[in-house]
Amino acid sequence: MQAVVAGEQLAPTRMPSSHIRPMSSLRRMLSLLDAFSPATPVLTAEEIMAKLGYSRGTAYRYVRELCSVGLLTSIGGAYALGPRIIELDYFIRESDPVLHASRTTLQALRERFECDVLLTSFYEDRVVVTHHEQSTDHVEVSYGRGRVMPLFYGAGSKVILATLPNPRQKRIFNVHQPDIADAGMGNDWPEFRSTLSAIRRAGYAISMSELDPGNVGVSAPISHAESNTYGSIVLVLSSKHYEILDKSLLTKAVVAGAQQIIENIAHDSKALPPDSTS
Secondary structure (H helix, E strand, O other), X not given: OOOOEOOOOOOOOOOOOOOOOOOOHHHHHHHHHHHOEOOEOOEOHHXXXXXXXXXXXXXXXXXXXXXXXXXXXXXXXXXXXXXXXXXXXXXXXXXXXXXXXXXXXXXXXXXXXXXXXXXXXXXXXXXXXXXXXXXXXXXXXXXXXXOEEOOOOOHHHHHHHHHOOHHHHHHHHHHHXXXXXXXXXXXXXXXXXXXXXHHHHHOOEEEEOOOOOOEEEEEEEEEEHHHOEEEEEEEEEEHHHHHHOOHHHHHHHHHHHHHHHHHHHHHHHHHOOOOOOO
């Protein structure tokens, strides 16, 4: 297999352009949570209206509903994310089936290569880091648990894109064409498809200094169509550490690790009791 290696230059870590589509009332209400970020952890109702373009009545109705279930909390006339989110985060850490199927493999890779290991999950054109195994190598990793990775930068995102069904790849290209060109992944659909096909054939991707200067990411995809699971595992190493390792051994190990996680997910899903509603 040929390695798929991204360029050495530091790429901007910006988010791809938004995908605008009709939303249900529930979706519109939950999208209000997207207004909050580390830069804007507390917002007034007026600021929420300005960010999302909601009318006053709609914004206050949504805020009231989200506060009632603990997803938002009121702080002196403004609002912040609520305690229910912390409760759900604990639940995910304890019982998320993909994390359960992955934890042992992630820890083994961390110990074997003395590197940080990330587990990511893909949804709605977002690649989210769902787990971070930290090593003693002390590499600087900007995208830890809970962070959304750029969609077209970094090995972890690229292997996911390469695994997606062709129609979904085409839709992503149609929506994000300028971002794809800026990332050097193709100026048109044939180029983008060719880039993803090369990654898919290799079975892994390697990126250098795309998300953090001096870091190398080595990633393989996690794909389980039956459970609609798409994600990746990413080994994050300093460039100095990467240079002294056996590259063939490293890529074979990350591909084998991803395959083991896929097998664990399939095994765990078969062990679930049948749906009582069916």
